Amino acid sequence: MINDKLKRSFEYLRISLTDRCNYRCSYCMPKDIFNSDYKYLRKSELLTFEEILSFISILTNFNLKKIRLTGGEPLLRRNIENLIGKIKGLGIDHVALTTNGALLNYNKAELLKKNGLDSVTISLDSLKCSINRKINPHSNISKVIDAIYIAIDVFGSAKINVVVMKNINSQEILDIINKFKNLNVEIRFIEFMDVGETNEWNLEKVYSSESIYNDISRHYTLTKLVDEKNSTSTKWQLKNLSAKVGFISSITRPFCGSCNRARLSADGFFYTCLFATHGYNVLKRLRSSSSELKLKNDIQDIWSKRIDQYSVLRKTHRIGNDRENKIEMSYIGG
Ligand code: SAM
Numbered sequence: 549m550i551n552d553k554l555k556r557s558f559e560y561l562r563i564s565l566t567d568r569c570n571y572r573c574s575y576c577m578p579k580d581i582f583n584s585d586y587k588y589l590r591k592s593e594l595l596t597f598e599e600i601l602s603f604i605s606i607l608t609n610f611n612l613k614k615i616r617l618t619g620g621e622p623l624l625r626r627n628i629e630n631l632i633g634k635i636k637g638l639g640i641d642h643v644a645l646t647t648n649g650a651l652l653n654y655n656k657a658e659l660l661k662k663n664g665l666d667s668v669t670i671s672l673d674s675l676k677c678s679i680n681r682k683i684n685p686h687s688n689i690s691k692v693i694d695a696i697y698i699a700i701d702v703f704g705s706a707k708i709n710v711v712v713m714k715n716i717n718s719q720e721i722l723d724i725i726n727k728f729k730n731l732n733v734e735i736r737f738i739e740f741m742d743v744g745e746t747n748e749w750n751l752e753k754v755y756s757s758e759s760i761y762n763d764i765s766r767h768y769t770l771t772k773l774v775d776e777k778n779s780t781s782t783k784w785q786l787k788n789l790s791a792k793v794g795f796i797s798s799i800t801r802p803f804c805g806s807c808n809r810a811r812l813s814a815d816g817f818f819y820t821c822l823f824a825t826h827g828y829n830v831l832k833r834l835r836s837s838s839s840e841l842k843l844k845n846d847i848q849d850i851w852s853k854r855i856d857q858y859s860v861l862r863k864t865h866r867i868g869n870d871r872e873n874k875i876e877m878s879y880i881g882g
């Protein structure tokens with residue numbers, strides 16, 4: 549077990565498997581920037597599954613409990629189920645996947661489940677074509693909804709991520725709840741975050757969790773549930789219904805104090821904060837003659853010196869959101 553300078557232990561790794569995506573959500577990969585001229589990572593620059601596994605196996609020395617596979621769109625990586633099976637083989641308790649759902653058909657879901665995937669989160673921001681076109685010109689709502697039903701069938705439950713932007717989809721919160729309220733889902737409303745430098749974030753566009761909570765509680769009774777330790781979302785039960793709702797309030801109520809996670813980019817950089825500007829090059833060490841022990845010691849050293857708390861500092865105006873070289877969400881995986 550390793551603790552950082554703020555006594556947060558390292559327990560959770562989010563791995564971005566690719567910086568590419570078949571969707572172009574405006575808050576993540578605006579289509580004018582992420583076009584055919586954009587320089588995506590080349591295949592040779594991506595960590596191979598074997599390299600990812602070598603790194604995870606080193607991290608198992610540190611009480612690593614959970615891994616989330618993300619991206620870009622992680623299901624674009626072929627044979628991801630093989631990677632999942634091998635990660636489970638290393639003894640990781642929980643392996644999760646966040647996907648836009650476009651490629652999640654029944655066969656794929658069953659293959660993922662068979663290989664040990666524990667849970668699936670699917671992103672859906674709108675049920676209306678007109679709004680969805682603005683947020684995500686490439687997405688096919690009915691495919692994403694089908695993927696949610698498939699995930700519930702195969703995994704017993706699903707999480708749904710909804711990024712809420714003021715006056716864009718903030719008026720759809722109740723429609724989304726109405727659509728899924730009788731299913732075993734957790735609908736997580738996420739405040740629009742200032743990740744990266746391309747999504748034209750500003751505070752005016754954020755619709756706060758408090759506003760979302762108020763909108764919901766005018767129509768439903770919400771009962772507070774106990775939040776999992778180190779969870780980023782605060783969870784509530786919709787009374788007499790199957791669905792739960794969660795609020796991820798990184799802007800208005802930052803949760804840096806319990807942040808137990810690190811991130812690995814698709815090209816093998818290890819970051820200790822979503823808003824980091826520099827990472828540690830794992831790929832270079834894995835492809836050189838560095839020993840496993842050296843890599844293990846470096847990670848231990850990096851985590852034990854960690855002082856990241858960007859969202860808290862931004863909220864208290866001790867840091868601006870305008871620092872240069874902020875990494876993009878599609879690169880680091882959220
Ligand atoms: N492509 C997959 C997907 O969309 O589910 C996985 C990668 S995506 C970067 C992971 C999560 O980050 C998604 O749920 C997405 O909605 C969320 N996300 C992306 N950009 C965001 C932003 N600027 N603010 C808040 N959440 C964001």
Ligand code: SF4
Pocket residue numbers: 569570571572573576577619620621648671877878
């Ligand atoms: Fe793609 Fe996910 Fe980013 Fe949307 S949020 S553009 S689906 S990586």
Ligand code: SF4
Pocket residue numbers: 802803804805807820821822823856857858859860
């Ligand atoms: Fe963790 Fe950084 Fe997000 Fe704070 S801002 S919760 S330290 S990733």
